[in-house]
Amino acid sequence: MTCLVDVLYPEIAESAAALLADLGLGVDVPAAQTCCGQPALNAGHPGAARRTARTLLEAFERSEAVVAPSGSCAAMVRLHLPRLFHGTPEEAIARNLAAKTFELSEFLVDVLQVERIAGTFSATVTYHDSCHGLRGLRVGGQGRRLLEGIRGLRLVEMERSDACCGFGGTFSIRLPELATAMADDELDRARSAGADMLVGGDAGCLMHLAGRAARTGGPRPIHLAVLLAQARGLEVTGP
Amino acid sequence: MSTFRERARLQLATPELARTIGHAMDVRAEARERVLDGVDVETMRAAARAIRAHTIANLPQYLERFSDAAEAHGASVFFASTAAEAVAHIRRIVREREGRLVVKSKSMVAEEIGLNEALARDGVEVVETDLGEHIVQIANERPSHITVPAVHKTRAEVRELFERVYGARLSDDPAEITRFARDVLRDRFLNADVGITGVNFAVASTGSLVIVTNEGNGRMCTSLPRVHIAVMGMERIVPSFRELSLLLPLLTASATGQRMTAYVNVVNGPRRTGEPDGPEELHIVVLDNGRSAMLPTEYRSVLHCIRCGACQNVCPVFRQVGGHAYGGVYGGPIGAVLAPLMDGFESAGDLPQASTLCGACSDACPVGIPIHELLIALRRDAGAERASLAERIGFALWGRLWSSSLGYRASVRVARLGQRLVARGGRIRRAPFPLSRWTADRDLPALAKRSFRERWRRAGGA
Numbered sequence: 299m300t301c302l303v304d305v306l307y308p309e310i311a312e313s314a315a316a317l318l319a320d321l322g323l324g325v326d327v328p329a330a331q332t333c334c335g336q337p338a339l340n341a342g343h344p345g346a347a348r349r350t351a352r353t354l355l356e357a358f359e360r361s362e363a364v365v366a367p368s369g370s371c372a373a374m375v376r377l378h379l380p381r382l383f384h385g386t387p388e389e390a391i392a393r394n395l396a397a398k399t400f401e402l403s404e405f406l407v408d409v410l411q412v413e414r415i416a417g418t419f420s421a422t423v424t425y426h427d428s429c430h431g432l433r434g435l436r437v438g439g440q441g442r443r444l445l446e447g448i449r450g451l452r453l454v455e456m457e458r459s460d461a462c463c464g465f466g467g468t469f470s471i472r473l474p475e476l477a478t479a480m481a482d483d484e485l486d487r488a489r490s491a492g493a494d495m496l497v498g499g500d501a502g503c504l505m506h507l508a509g510r511a512a513r514t515g516g517p518r519p520i521h522l523a524v525l526l527a528q529a530r531g532l533e534v535t536g537p
Numbered sequence: 538m539s540t541f542r543e544r545a546r547l548q549l550a551t552p553e554l555a556r557t558i559g560h561a562m563d564v565r566a567e568a569r570e571r572v573l574d575g576v577d578v579e580t581m582r583a584a585a586r587a588i589r590a591h592t593i594a595n596l597p598q599y600l601e602r603f604s605d606a607a608e609a610h611g612a613s614v615f616f617a618s619t620a621a622e623a624v625a626h627i628r629r630i631v632r633e634r635e636g637r638l639v640v641k642s643k644s645m646v647a648e649e650i651g652l653n654e655a656l657a658r659d660g661v662e663v664v665e666t667d668l669g670e671h672i673v674q675i676a677n678e679r680p681s682h683i684t685v686p687a688v689h690k691t692r693a694e695v696r697e698l699f700e701r702v703y704g705a706r707l708s709d710d711p712a713e714i715t716r717f718a719r720d721v722l723r724d725r726f727l728n729a730d731v732g733i734t735g736v737n738f739a740v741a742s743t744g745s746l747v748i749v750t751n752e753g754n755g756r757m758c759t760s761l762p763r764v765h766i767a768v769m770g771m772e773r774i775v776p777s778f779r780e781l782s783l784l785l786p787l788l789t790a791s792a793t794g795q796r797m798t799a800y801v802n803v804v805n806g807p808r809r810t811g812e813p814d815g816p817e818e819l820h821i822v823v824l825d826n827g828r829s830a831m832l833p834t835e836y837r838s839v840l841h842c843i844r845c846g847a848c849q850n851v852c853p854v855f856r857q858v859g860g861h862a863y864g865g866v867y868g869g870p871i872g873a874v875l876a877p878l879m880d881g882f883e884s885a886g887d888l889p890q891a892s893t894l895c896g897a898c899s900d901a902c903p904v905g906i907p908i909h910e911l912l913i914a915l916r917r918d919a920g921a922e923r924a925s926l927a928e929r930i931g932f933a934l935w936g937r938l939w940s941s942s943l944g945y946r947a948s949v950r951v952a953r954l955g956q957r958l959v960a961r962g963g964r965i966r967r968a969p970f971p972l973s974r975w976t977a978d979r980d981l982p983a984l985a986k987r988s989f990r991e992r993w994r995r996a997g998g999a
Contacts, residue, residue, distance in 0.1 A: 301939075305949050306982050308989035315993075327993050332945040338932050340894055342916030342924065346936025353940065429895035458563075462853040466893025471974050473891065476545050478978040479555065479857050480893075509979030512964065 300371045301333040302501045310501055312534035313527035314367040314402050320532055321410060328357035336374040339382065341468045348382055355383075355391045363409065364399040367523045368500050369431020372401040377434055401431050402523055403499055407440035414447030417529030422452045424493035424517070426484070426507075427460045428500035441499055441522050448529045456491035465506035481507055485516035493517045497525055541862060541887045548858040554689055558681075559856045561688045566850050568794020585787055586905035588780045589841035596832070596840075599741040599774045600823065606744025610806025612819040616771075620650035620826050627652060627733070627766055630820055631661055634764050636730040640722075642750065642758040643667040644735025645683060645844060646768045646824055648866045649879075652733070663733075664725045666754035668718050675702045681860035681868065683846035684792045689859045722754070732758035732816065736769035737788065737844075739821075742777040746804040746821070749789060756802045765807070765816040771823050772840040784843060791845035791903040827879045836911055839874050841904045848898035848908055854891055863888060870898035870908045877915055886923045889915035946990075953984050960984075 303310045315325045331354050335347030354375065358364045366372045376396045383392040406412045423445065431437040438460070445453050464470065464480025484507060488496045496517045498504050504519040511518065527534060548554055592599055604614040617623035631639065639661055647653065653663045653674070665674040669687040673680050676698055680686030687695070692709045699705055699714060703721065707714055734755055738747040746767050748755040759765050775781050789795045808815035831837055849855045849869030860868030865876045865885060873892060876885035889912045892898075898908040920929070938944035959965050960983035968976045975981055987995070 301945075304989045305952075305984050308985045308987065308992055311989040312992065327990060329990060329994075330942050332939040332942055338936060340913055340916070341928075341932065342913070342918075342920035343929075343932040343936070344917060346932040349936040349940040353942065353945075429893070429897070433896035433900050460897075462893045462895035462897065464853070464893060466895070469890065469893045471971055473542055473545060474974040474977060474979075475542075475549055476854060476857055477893075479549055480853055481979070483555075483857070505982060506979065509975070509981060512980040513978065 300366055300368045300501065302505070303367055306505065307501050307521070309534055310367050310521045310523050313521070313523040313532070314365070316527050316532040316534055317402075317406070317415075317523060317530070318365065320530060321406075321412065323410075326361065328361070330357040334371045334374040334379070335382070336371065336378070337467055339374070339378060344382060351379055351382060351392075352388065354379075355388055355395060358395055358398075359391060362398065363405065364395065365402055365405045366399065367402045367521065368502075369401045369428045369435055369437055370500050370502060372399055372404075373430040373434030375399040401435055401437050401499060403440040403444055404431075404435060404437045407443055412444070415444050415526055415530060416447055416449075417526065417531065418449045419525060419529035420450035421495045422454060422493050423495040423497045423520075423525075424454050424456045424488045424491045425459060426456075426463060426488075426496055426498040426503060426519075428498055428503050429462050431499055432460055437499075441497065444522070444526060445497065448526075451529070454491045454493055456487040456493065458487060461487075463503045463507055465503045467502065470506055477506065478510060481510040482514070485511055485514070488517045495520050495525075497522050499523075538884055539864065541864065541891045544862040544864055545858045545891070548862045553691070554859055555857045557691055558688055558859050561685060562850045562856050565685075565792075565794055569790060569847065569850070570794075572790045572794045572796055581783065581787060582903060582905050584783055585903055586841065588775070588784065589843070589904045590838070592774055592776060592780075593772060593832070593837060593840045596771065596774065596829075599776060600771060603739050603741040603744055603774055604823075606742065607739075607746075607806065607819075607821055608744070610744050610819075611809070612744065612806050612821050614821045614823060616823050616825070618825045620824070623650050623768065623822050623824050623826070624652060624655045626822060627768070627820075628655060628659055630764065630766060631656060631731055632659065634730060634818075636661060636764065638725065638729045639663045639731045639733055640666050640725050640729040640754075640758050640762065641670075642732070642734040642748065642755040643670045643680075643686070644733070644768055645680075645866065646735055646770050647733065648680065649770075649826065650768070650824065652768070664722070664729075666722050666726070666752075666758060667750065668715060668752060671718060671722070672698060675699075679861065679866065682849055683844050683867070683869075683871075685846070689861065726754075726757045726761050729758075729762045731764045731766060732760075732762040733766045733768065734758050736767050736773050736821075738775045738781055738784065739769055739773045740776075740778060740781060741774050743805065745778075746802075747781065747785065748802040748804065749785070749798040749800065750802070751793070751795075751799045753800045756800060759802060759804050760815055763816055764818045764820070765804070766820045766822065767804070768822045768824060771825050771828050772842070787903045788843050788845050791843075791847040791901070831878055835914055836874070836878055838906050839871070839878065839911060841906050842871055842875075843904060845903060847901040847903060851897040851901040852892075853895060853897065854893065863891070870912070871906075874908060874911045874915065877919060882919045882922050886919040889913075889919060949984065949988060953986075956983055 333350040335351035339347035464477040470477040672687040807819040855869040873888040965981040
């Protein structure tokens with residue numbers, strides 16, 4: 299679910315859940331989960347990270363597979379939680395959770411073997427590879443694959459689509475001028491590619507880019523799950 | 538002492554800088570991809586990492602072997618445990634040989650120990666002979682990149698600099714500027730008493746020094762003056778030429794996208810009887826300066842670094858602000874790891890924060906140093922000393938509150954009440970500190986009226 303999506307962008311989680319249900323899967327959202335702990339771990343506070351991450355260990359212990367609409371949170375669970383709980387009684391549970399956690403596009407393409415998602419969405423879009431999905435989980439092509447099946451959609455590649463957008467969690471608050479310069483750089487590249495939308499798989503990056511685009515204009519950032527659900531004409535419950 | 542943020546802002550004030558650096562970095566990254574095309578990079582990286590890990594794990598033995606072999610060739614080897622010891626030793630050699638003019642080939646370790654400044658204070662003229670390094674020297678600056686020291690300078694800036702310093706009339710044509718620099722330097726090479734160089738690799742089995750350059754200045758420095766002094770970090774060791782055959786092309790491919798640099802210089806001691814040229818003396822200075830203290834720590838792998846600068850070439854932060862923003866000798870991702878370890882958290886504790894943790898550095902590192910993971914560990918260690926009380930209390934409180942969904946939901950409800958003061962139409966344009974740092978240049982989305990979990994429950998999902 300991811301905490302950022304839960305409180306800021308519920309439509310992303312709803313879209314993701316709708317997509318999974320559309321494919322015939324039973325979706326469960328355990329209420330006990332809060333946050334994977336990444337903000338604290340990356341800011342240098344592993345103790346606080348362990349406390350919040352523990353809620354995930356309990357919440358998902360019985361789940362068959364855990365799907366996050368975020369490469370960053372999925373990477374945290376898969377790569378960092380086993381280390382964060384290394385040497386504690388929860389280590390085995392953390393390893394088990396890591397083994398069954400997936401980023402959404404990765405889950406659709408690699409696990410469910412979805413070849414294409416049929417739907418219609420009229421836009422010229424470019425794809426932003428989020429760092430933790432791309433370099434942490436080696437996820438990148440899957441999102442593009444899913445977009446290929448959408449009627450009316452044109453996918454254009456921007457230069458350096460694998461470059462960081464400048465969000466970086468607490469980085470975006472600690473070094474705001476630098477983060478903004480990096481967002482401008484990315485929005486410029488997306489604009490030069492001729493895109494009117496910038497598709498990504500991570501709410502953090504999109505929040506950063508959308509926040510900047512709101513001030514300076516530029517392609518509108520949109521989450522892959524939202525685009526796919528809209529293209530399929532899936533209903534999300536709304537507020 | 539300024540902060541990284543202050544220095545970064547200074548660099549960002551000149552948008553041209555990011556363009557200049559960005560272009561140069563792209564050229565290098567593309568060249569690197571071209572030269573590594575069809576190469577099994579992962580296998581090479583794994584092999585290189587294994588070599589470096591083995592060498593560093595057995596560093597004392599290899600250093601001893603190197604030292605014995607080099608001395609057998611007639612070199613003298615000095616182990617300096619601090620920068621001050623290294624500088625004092627080199628000053629003594631130059632003074633005793635009555636050195637007046639020193640020609641120098643690029644060396645980051647010489648920068649690290651402040652060698653040029655110390656020799657200048659003794660009245661010795663030091664001339665940097667790598668063109669980029671020479672540009673930086675006459676501009677009274679520091680190198681801004683490990684292998685491309687003047688990457689932050691445009692052609693026009695270089696021309697103006699040469700005109701101002703040498704009174705020459707030049708065009709922006711790099712070839713013309715280079716020709717001019719060559720003439721200036723040729724005279725210096727022929728008249729120098731001492732040549733000082735860095736070392737890219739020191740081969741333990743043979744006592745050889747390996748120096749790579751693209752301008753041939755390295756071998757002018759090692760062959761023309763009477764005395765050659767080589768300075769190296771103690772981690773520059775490779776066991777033998779066998780390992781070098783992998784690490785050398787990996788260095789040049791990662792640094793500049795070349796299969797091989799124009800010059801690869803192998804130095805096996807000073808001139809021997811009967812040889813027509815070469816220096817009369819060779820002095821090798823092996824520097825510790827905090828390195829051995831890193832050996833038993835989780836940061837040991839930073840000593841695997843071969844100083845190729847690939848992490849700088851791909852770093853999205855570096856390309857915006859350049860090396861000077863890091864405030865020390867080593868900039869970019871590897872510098873953000875090295876500086877706090879060498880200089881302490883007091884002066885460099887904010888550098889590990891100068892990263893989005895995007896991982897491009899770790900991906901590019903040819904010897905597989907998990908650079909961004911080391912940055913996370915340094916944030917933890919630095920935080921114990923440096924994090925503000927507010928930050929520490931904030932994260933501790935957050936950790937407790939969000940350790941249950943009850944606390945999570947309660948905090949979201951409170952925040953939702955609070956945002957009524959600042960949110961308009963689903964967005965926040967001005968927020969109080971610390972979020973004001975975000976809203977200064979970006980909108981912040983307001984918290985949704987109902988969270989996903991609330992909507993999900995209402996819809997009967999759980």
